[in-house]
Amino acid sequence: MLTRTQQICLLLTTILPPSALAVDHVSLKRDGQPIHISGEVLVEAQDGGLLLMDSSRVLWAVTPDEITRHEKDQQEFKLLDEDEMAAQLTNELTGQFRVHKTAHYVICYNTSEAYAKWCGALFERLYRAFGSYWKNRGFELDEPKWPLVALVFDDRQSYAQYSQAELGDATASIIGYFSLRTNRVTMYDLTGANRAANRGLSSAAQITRILSRPEAERTVATIIHEATHQLAFNRGLQTRYADIPLWVSEGIAIYFETPDLRSKSGWRNIGGVNHVRLKDFRRYLRSRPADSLTTLVSDDQRFRNARTAPEAYAEAWALNYFLIRQYPKEHLAYTKLLADKKLLLYDSPAERREQFQEAFGGDLQQLDEEFLRYIRTVR
Numbered sequence: 001m002l003t004r005t006q007q008i009c010l011l012l013t014t015i016l017p018p019s020a021l022a023v024d025h026v027s028l029k030r031d032g033q034p035i036h037i038s039g040e041v042l043v044e045a046q047d048g049g050l051l052l053m054d055s056s057r058v059l060w061a062v063t064p065d066e067i068t069r070h071e072k073d074q075q076e077f078k079l080l081d082e083d084e085m086a087a088q089l090t091n092e093l094t095g096q097f098r099v100h101k102t103a104h105y106v107i108c109y110n111t112s113e114a115y116a117k118w119c120g121a122l123f124e125r126l127y128r129a130f131g132s133y134w135k136n137r138g139f140e141l142d143e144p145k146w147p148l149v150a151l152v153f154d155d156r157q158s159y160a161q162y163s164q165a166e167l168g169d170a171t172a173s174i175i176g177y178f179s180l181r182t183n184r185v186t187m188y189d190l191t192g193a194n195r196a197a198n199r200g201l202s203s204a205a206q207i208t209r210i211l212s213r214p215e216a217e218r219t220v221a222t223i224i225h226e227a228t229h230q231l232a233f234n235r236g237l238q239t240r241y242a243d244i245p246l247w248v249s250e251g252i253a254i255y256f257e258t259p260d261l262r263s264k265s266g267w268r269n270i271g272g273v274n275h276v277r278l279k280d281f282r283r284y285l286r287s288r289p290a291d292s293l294t295t296l297v298s299d300d301q302r303f304r305n306a307r308t309a310p311e312a313y314a315e316a317w318a319l320n321y322f323l324i325r326q327y328p329k330e331h332l333a334y335t336k337l338l339a340d341k342k343l344l345l346y347d348s349p350a351e352r353r354e355q356f357q358e359a360f361g362g363d364l365q366q367l368d369e370e371f372l373r374y375i376r377t378v379r
């Protein structure tokens, strides 16, 4: 999953071009607390509301009544580099947090060093594979000029404490997430290797052993899934706070998540059959309504409802799996169309449906029949 904790309701007017020489300093009051943000205004709404990005790429949606002061200076807006990001994170996460840096990631952790390194190696492997996957299909991804951040807590309790503010009650059922607002992946040590009783179990080989058990499949899949969202939103495939249909953003993350537990890193294949989602989809087929494809591609409602979400995720995987294999050119063109979506401009369900039909053909019923025929052959 991914979270958009703050509902954006800016009345859109101007999307500002990035200006090299200007830092916006905005003071605001939120829930009685003063907050100061220095960053770049990305969108200014008609009513004075702002969407700002700070130097750690956290997005701030500010309503006009919250703003107490707004000034600009002529300094160059700079994103934090990896050392500055590491310093900010250890400062923010009070306690025994340390930092493990890799080529593209800053991993802030209070669990064992071995687990942080295991995550770093997995992320880097995914980073490379994700880039070459899209390159081979004709989409050259960006190389982000900022570090990608992952927070790894030592146990469920400390993770829940941190994520409560963003996830609320959902914290109990979510073992890791990518936040569109903070741009971070947050999770906890799934091996429990840092617990006192397991202290001796923290070598890389032991982590591999623990996470290669069949019952670890979903947990490893979750790490890959969330890290895939982060890559998509940081390498130019998708834009945070732009209107990316969930059947695509979730479908792609699920497409990549299939772990390979026999591999040392826990993952090596892209786009293998996701048996967990396939099983869910097969179950859904028994009661799948005739307009299921239409509702899936028209809006995000089925994903937002806890009762219908598991089936929507399964169908999103199945649909992407089908389109990537049977309509690769069309799927790429549609992916590029979404990559150009602008901040805070939301399509109506009819517009989304039209864009889908323009990409994949106007006859949804015919496409649906072909889709179901294809998925029935998948083993």
Ligand SMILES: [Zn+2]
Pocket (backbone or CB within 6 Å): 001, 002, 225, 229, 249, 250, 253
């Ligand atoms: Zn997701």
